[in-house]
Amino acid sequence: MGKRFIFILMACSLLSIATVVHAQYIDKQTYTFAIKKADTLKLDKYVMIDQIQGTQSKPVILFAFGGGFKGGRRDNPDYISYFHFLARAGYVVVSTDYRTQLKDIDKSEYSDLQGFSSALQQAITCAVEDFGDATNYIIEHSVEWQINPAQIIACGSSAGAITALQAEYEICNQTAFADRLPANFNYAGVISFSGAICANGIPKWIMSPCPLMLFHGDADSTVPFTKAVVEEEMGLWGSNFICMQLKEKETAYYFYIAEGIGHSLSYSPMKDNRHDILSFLNRLVLGKEKRCITTVEKNPEISRYKSDFTIEDYIRENMR
Numbered sequence: 001m002g003k004r005f006i007f008i009l010m011a012c013s014l015l016s017i018a019t020v021v022h023a024q025y026i027d028k029q030t031y032t033f034a035i036k037k038a039d040t041l042k043l044d045k046y047v048m049i050d051q052i053q054g055t056q057s058k059p060v061i062l063f064a065f066g067g068g069f070k071g072g073r074r075d076n077p078d079y080i081s082y083f084h085f086l087a088r089a090g091y092v093v094v095s096t097d098y099r100t101q102l103k104d105i106d107k108s109e110y111s112d113l114q115g116f117s118s119a120l121q122q123a124i125t126c127a128v129e130d131f132g133d134a135t136n137y138i139i140e141h142s143v144e145w146q147i148n149p150a151q152i153i154a155c156g157s158s159a160g161a162i163t164a165l166q167a168e169y170e171i172c173n174q175t176a177f178a179d180r181l182p183a184n185f186n187y188a189g190v191i192s193f194s195g196a197i198c199a200n201g202i203p204k205w206i207m208s209p210c211p212l213m214l215f216h217g218d219a220d221s222t223v224p225f226t227k228a229v230v231e232e233e234m235g236l237w238g239s240n241f242i243c244m245q246l247k248e249k250e251t252a253y254y255f256y257i258a259e260g261i262g263h264s265l266s267y268s269p270m271k272d273n274r275h276d277i278l279s280f281l282n283r284l285v286l287g288k289e290k291r292c293i294t295t296v297e298k299n300p301e302i303s304r305y306k307s308d309f310t311i312e313d314y315i316r317e318n319m320r
Helices: 002-023 077-088 113-140 159-172 239-249 274-286 311-318
Strands: 025-036 039-049 058-064 092-096 147-157 189-193 196-200 212-217 227-229 234-238 253-258 292-297
Touching (some): 058 113, 092 113, 113 159, 113 196, 113 234, 113 311, 147 274, 159 196, 189 274, 212 239, 212 274, 227 311, 239 253
Parallel strands (some): 058 092, 058 147, 189 212, 212 253, 253 292
Antiparallel strands (some): 196 234, 227 234
């Protein structure tokens, strides 16, 4: 009798575990949101399917991949565990395509400063347009997907981080890009892994941006930590410069600096800083706390490193 009871108890326990596992899994669906000439643009939606599906709308993370505007994949295996982590935390994660305009350009066409700046501007503009179209697609399906269109957080890695930050910058300055989105729309927050803003001259903010979370290594030779400017005109203005502006404007931000670290901050926080990211989302985005937070990561083993890169250094690095 005792053995039979134990067997039944174990069977019930296994059944309960199986039910929970079955009831809580990450569902992935793929959608086509735009067709632009030869490019079919898709996005992947990740959501945790709960045992009891509630009616409360969920916040959304819209992610743009990295790849130097030359390549990259929305379903890069290195991103998936990050997407699943956010989905289990209650977010709908959408990873989007965008056109990578530098992939088909002959490197000789942008080997000089002017050629590089022109090609880069065009690539960023194209990527931001596609990011906006993905945003619109999410908003259009907000009821069906049970999401809150007022809680869309832009997120990206490297070129994708530039895309996400640039989209917010365009909205704040009421450019033509903002007209592509619903009236008065803004992202609820931006998470940037080694990103920057492209601007002619020092960036200016007509409107204050949403809360920004900026990860950047100060030895990054791919995307500038502070700035890389062509003849004091067009340039990329990195996380450090953006943060200085946000501090002056007393706008909410979370700036994570890794001293002596290069472009690895474009992906490492998706594994190493997940709970920092959740803290930012819970406090500054959803909780609307007005905080200016800076965290500096120091490695005593790194004492001497190069951080004063020229515009030529960045061009060489991005032409590899």
